[in-house]
Amino acid sequence: MKKKLVSLLTVSVMTLSMLAGCTSGSAPAESTPDNTEKTEQTDANAGAEQTAEAVVESVGNADLADKKVGVCIYQFSDNFMTLFRNELETYLVSQGFSKDNIKIVDGANDQATQTNQISSFITEGVDVLIINPVNSSSAATITDMVVDANIPLVYINREPDADEEARWADNNWNVTYVGCDARQSGTMQGEIIVDLGLETVDLNGDGKVQYIMIEGDPENVDAQYRTEFSVKALTDAGWEVDCLDDQVGNWDQATAQQLVANALSAHPETEVVFCNNDAMALGALQSIDAAGRKVGEDIFLVGVDALTEALEDVIAGTMTGTVFNDHISQSHSAADAAIAYITGATNEHYIGCDYVKVTSDNAQSTLDSLK
Numbered sequence: 274m275k276k277k278l279v280s281l282l283t284v285s286v287m288t289l290s291m292l293a294g295c296t297s298g299s300a301p302a303e304s305t306p307d308n309t310e311k312t313e314q315t316d317a318n319a320g321a322e323q324t325a326e327a328v329v330e331s332v333g334n335a336d337l338a339d340k341k342v343g344v345c346i347y348q349f350s351d352n353f354m355t356l357f358r359n360e361l362e363t364y365l366v367s368q369g370f371s372k373d374n375i376k377i378v379d380g381a382n383d384q385a386t387q388t389n390q391i392s393s394f395i396t397e398g399v400d401v402l403i404i405n406p407v408n409s410s411s412a413a414t415i416t417d418m419v420v421d422a423n424i425p426l427v428y429i430n431r432e433p434d435a436d437e438e439a440r441w442a443d444n445n446w447n448v449t450y451v452g453c454d455a456r457q458s459g460t461m462q463g464e465i466i467v468d469l470g471l472e473t474v475d476l477n478g479d480g481k482v483q484y485i486m487i488e489g490d491p492e493n494v495d496a497q498y499r500t501e502f503s504v505k506a507l508t509d510a511g512w513e514v515d516c517l518d519d520q521v522g523n524w525d526q527a528t529a530q531q532l533v534a535n536a537l538s539a540h541p542e543t544e545v546v547f548c549n550n551d552a553m554a555l556g557a558l559q560s561i562d563a564a565g566r567k568v569g570e571d572i573f574l575v576g577v578d579a580l581t582e583a584l585e586d587v588i589a590g591t592m593t594g595t596v597f598n599d600h601i602s603q604s605h606s607a608a609d610a611a612i613a614y615i616t617g618a619t620n621e622h623y624i625g626c627d628y629v630k631v632t633s634d635n636a637q638s639t640l641d642s643l644k
């Protein structure tokens with residue numbers, strides 16, 4: 274009963290935060306094409322046969338022990354997706370699935386491999402698929418395969434584009450996406466820097482902020498939006514910026530370490546290092562240390578995810594800040610959506626969540642809450 278109530282509250286809060294995300298928007302029109310779509314989808318879904326509350330009710334009554342779940346992860350070595358998939362499995366089991374009936378496979382960052390894995394799951398006759406696509410641009414092909422097999426589908430982490438999401442609503446398919454709006458995480462990264470004040474950040478006093486950007490996979494909307502909106506928060510605050518280098522680190526610590534080592538030696542005047550995720554920020558920190566620089570004194574560094582190691586760095590002052598990418602709420606929402614489909618209920622076609630800004634003020638409490 275208590276669990277049901279918590280889930281119910283989670284669904285309501287998520288719905289509210291999604292609506293709030295839809296209405297806020299100082300972003301330029303060309304940057305927010307899906308915001309309008311999402312509002313429309315939410316409104317359309319408001320009239321759907323079963324409300325989110327009804328969905329949660331039916332979840333509580335389901336017998337899930339013999340249901341099969343196929344989970345495709347783009348790459349097991351990704352730190353964030355490891356937290357996500359472990360929490361997903363634990364939560365599915367807590368909801369009544371048998372561990373033996375939850376199969377989680379590694380796409381090894383190769384779409385062909387993942388597409389074969391999806392075909393195998395279809396042949397096996399799983400009851401639901403949860404997919405973190407290798408390439409978001411392959412979503413239409415994946416959706417067609419899965420819908421043709423009459424299997425409900427929950428996308429996670431890598432958001433398909435607006436046209437693809439519109440097809441799910443137009444055709445009334447049992448397909449949804451669970452994730453957070455990456456614009457918010459980028460904005461929060463920028464705000465962490467702005468909150469320090471220009472006099473603190475502008476170390477060389479030239480009236481501009483010299484920065485380097487380390488991007489995730491450029492095909493991924495999280496990478497695109499974090500890159501754009503982190504800098505936008507600075508310019509929105511009236512700051513002038515100077516991009517010294519912008520490189521693709523593919524979400525990977527070792528790659529970022531090398532890129533930042535090169536960038537710092539070519540541009541010792543760097544004042545801020547933006548990384549699209551914490552794994553890359555940890556790599557950046559290794560190179561900042563190697564260059565004899567000190568975060569908080571002669572350089573500033575922000576990431577996204579709130580990995581344990583990054584939180585420890587924020588507490589120690591060796592990272593300026595990060596943004597909590599809530600793998601707990603996202604994995605639970607993905608599981609709840611899967612359960613709703615299995616039990617014959619519907620879901621909205623976009624299920625959102627909120628990021629949380631993390632600085633030295635709340636890094637310890639964030640770490641404690643994740644233990």
Ligand code: BGC
Pocket residue numbers: 351352353354430431489493495524549550551552577578598
């Ligand atoms: C996370 C990254 C992760 C990526 C994988 C992002 O939301 O912040 O850490 O590598 O998802 O797609």
